[in-house]
Amino acid sequence: MFRIFDLSLLINGFPLKKAQNELDKIVALSNEEYFEFIENKKREIVNYHLENNPFYQELVGSKLFNNWNDLPILNKKNLQKPLFERLSKGYTTKNIYVNKTSGSSGEPFIFAKDKYCHALTWSSIVHRFAMHGINFNSSYQARFYGIPLDFIGNKKERLKDFLSRRYRFPIFDLSDKVLEKILIKFQNNPFDYINGYTSSIVLFAKYLEKKNIILTDICPTIKVCIVTSEMLFADDKKLMEKQFGIPIINEYGVSELDLIAFENQNGEWQVNAETLFVEVLDENNNPVPNGISGRIVITSLFNKAHPFIRYEIGDTGVLDEKSTLKKPILKTLVGRTNDIAILPSGKITPGLTFYYITKSIIEDDGNVKEFTIKQTKIDSFEVEYVSEMELNGEQIQKINIAIELYLESNLNFTFTRKLTLNRSNRGKLKQFKSMV
Template identity: 75%
Template sequence: MISLFDITLRLNGFPIKEAKAELQKIVNLSEQEYVLFLEKKKKEIVDFHLENNPFYSQLAGNSTAKSWEELPILNKQNLQKPLEERLSKGYSKKTVYLNKTSGSSGTPFVFAKDKYSHALTWASNIMRFGWFGIDFNHSYQARFYGIPMDFIGYQKERFKDFLSGRFRFPVFDLSDAILEKFLKKFRTKKFDYINGYTSSIVLFAKYLEKKNIVLKDICPTLKACFVTSEMLFESDKKLLEKQFGIPIINEYGASELDLIAFENPKGEWQVNAETLFVEILDENNNPVPHGTEGKIVITSLFNKANPFIRYEIGDIGILDEKSTPQKPILKKLIGRTNDVAVLPSGKKSPGLTFYYVTKSIIEDDGNVKEFIIKQTKLDTFEIEYISENELVSEQIQKIKEAIDLYLEPNLIFTFTRKTVLARTNRGKLKQFKSYL
């Protein structure tokens, strides 16, 4: 079988062979060599953008002598201006890889990567998937993702899927009738792995559970399942392992950067230290000790087309105490900074807290398939859910008691049963949203 994937990258001007060789070199560095490599790359990328990127040099106040800690923290708002104003000298829209962020943080923007740094992104993906016996040139992917709904966009995406050795399961409608069609495909096609949005893959697993089917039994070629873009809860991971019969691997990435962290075969969430530099900072932008939560700030070490230097991605996380510069381990991803509920008492609670509370109670009998929580006022929350049967007053009472306990008393909750929940235009399910 020819290496269609690598060939497609090369034809599009992405030097994948060189990128794979460079990545291999970085991986083989000793601990001491790596520390020197990191300092060198940080200095190189800052100097390059101060010199060749007017947008960045203006933001950084033109000084080349700045220490790392004095460099500005870049946020998504900074980047919401026309791309032409942010491109480095020597790059144009025609000579770079262009894309836009998903907007799941509520702040979408267009970004560019130079072709070499994008090739490195692919080399890094190829290496990490390779840890689990997946080869992009030969492995067949079952892809749970959104898809453009306009005719040309739809056909283009399907053609890209064909070239990339994947079959797409669009996630906008996940009714039982559609999930039954998904199941049929697994009976007839020899998929090697599953990749896609957590929430839709979890729904598929719940459907399998109801039908008492283990996916590996009907599709024996399956080796692994990679979930991305949304939180994977421990209980969901257990469900996936049980219904799929294969390893479930958690990845965390951002389209404008790279894969940020990827579960390694030891079950650790290993941070990508080859193409990125990840910092965890407090409110005042000072680094916090390992084991302490803070905002995740990321530097892309190779992207010359667009500066992503000390870029605040909008997530909160914790690096493990056993992290080293060469092998940082993400202990916990707590969620997005904009998904925090402010309560009447002044207490702040990550939106995920509600999710955990309601999830633990709702999930007992498998009646509720999915739900989202919206904060409409300081003390008022709406829970929209999809279920076989309407929630009964005892269940609602139990949820209220748990919320009193975990959050605070006297909050007002309304429950609305829906046939379908709103997803983003990419097909992501936004679990908690504050409208304050």
């Protein structure tokens, strides 16, 4: 078999084989050996950046450290300065991997990885996809992702798609006419798996439901669907499992780091403990016990070009009580820390609370395809939705009753029907946003 994916990384200077060998050794460590590995890697990466990275030296205020918990929390605002000011000695844009975050958190920045670190990132991805029978050199991907619309950026992504054996569907327009074309592609191509943004794939599943079609009936080669970048709700997962006829796997990661958590074959959201060290911290930057919600803070154990040490990614979550150092399990991903609503009573609630309440009512009959919620004032919210028919007074009254029951009274909601919802320039759908 011609290993075109492996070859494309090799041509670009990423030592994939060496990285795969190291990852295999880390995976094979016992629990006792892993404790020593993680402590050594934490100490090694911090000492490296304190010695070789002026940006990190300034952040820490010293070239020495004694206590891990005394190290500062790195946030996205710290990183919003020119990349060359943040690189370690010996690294330039000519010998590193450079990319830009999507900006879905509202704080985009350019980041870098050394080439070995990036090879490890890909090794980690390959390892986890392989758990579900996916081979990056041979499996054919149906890709629901955004794509740059400028000529050069578009052609670069198309080339990457070719080298990675994937066909990319447009997600900026997912009208029934476009979804019908996607359906025909599945009829005529031996796709092995689906990968992409949750909201777009959910829309495709709803289209199949409306047409009374099971995907495996028309594309029997399809094995698994892996969703990423947006929240996956339990009822959406159930719908996709029914209409696709395959397992739905939940992926969680950020571009500047790696895969953070990936659903394993036991249905657990297993945290990447091979290339990352993941902490869940309280407001005083102290680790919380497993089972308690806190801020997700991550250290990249191998990135020497750019420090990501105790880096706050902007999400909150909960580690399962049964987690171990070698096998942490993400029990719950609560959402972005900036996706929080402050109510007139002073109550603070995750924005997804509104989404859950509203979703359970307005999607009951399949009329509403998707929707977003925006908090415009402390007591005012705007709901924009795409549907075949406009919401009626009875449905809106049900939502108001549920909101009063679960949250508080005297909240004002307006509902606006749209033909399409605004997405980011990468095609992501931000489901809740507070303007307060």
